[in-house]
Each structure stands twice: as structure tokens, then as C-alpha cells.
Amino acid sequence: MEAAMKNICLVAFVVILGVAQFNAAYGAGECGKASPDNEAWKLIPCASAAQSENAAVSAKCCSQVKRIGQNPSCLCAVMLSNTAKSSGVKPEIAVTIPKRCNISDRPIGYKCGAYTLP
Numbered sequence: 001m002e003a004a005m006k007n008i009c010l011v012a013f014v015v016i017l018g019v020a021q022f023n024a025a026y027g028a029g030e031c032g033k034a035s036p037d038n039e040a041w042k043l044i045p046c047a048s049a050a051q052s053e054n055a056a057v058s059a060k061c062c063s064q065v066k067r068i069g070q071n072p073s074c075l076c077a078v079m080l081s082n083t084a085k086s087s088g089v090k091p092e093i094a095v096t097i098p099k100r101c102n103i104s105d106r107p108i109g110y111k112c113g114a115y116t117l118p
Helices: 002-026 036-046 059-068 072-079 082-086
Strands: none
Touching: 036 059, 036 072, 036 082, 059 072
């Protein structure tokens, strides 16, 4: 009886985990079907610019920020993602990149956690 109960609990856990994975893969999060951590990898050209306001911002960085920034909540989630944090990104500097790229239609004043996009 105890073994049967363990099996039922295990099956229930696997089903719940599967449903959670299904929702994560096909749900609409900040970045649609992509996770902010996966989107953060696309901003590798911005690494130095996200660590120092004095670093040059490359054209490749600006094009990626412009693309991701079409959805401000996604851009914010990417800048605050675990991938960005572990890469040494400083959010207070990262939020300045759209302005430093001279993106005219950037979401000025958008609240990104404790930060505001200039």
C-alpha cells in the first residue's frame, strides 16, 4: 500500500511538472515563448556597455536592444534576468543602453524593477 502511494505521488509530481513545462514553453511570458534568460544571450554584444557607462555601445548591441525593446517588459526582464546578473550586468547601467544607442522610440520612463529607463 505504501509503495502504491509513493507511485501515485510520483506520477502526480511528473504530471504537474509536465504541465508547468508545457505552460512555460507555450505560455506568453514577458518575452512571449522565449525565456528572458535565453533572450539575454542575444545581448552578448552589449556586455561591456552594460557594465560601464563609458564603454562604447556597438551597432550589433543597438540592433538587438532595438529588437527586444519593442516589448519593454521583455527588455526589462532580460536586463534583470539571472543570465544577465551572472554575466556581471549592472542593471542601473544596462537601462541606459537604449538612450546610448539613440533609439528614438525607446520606452522613456518605463519602470524596470527599481530602475527607470531614461
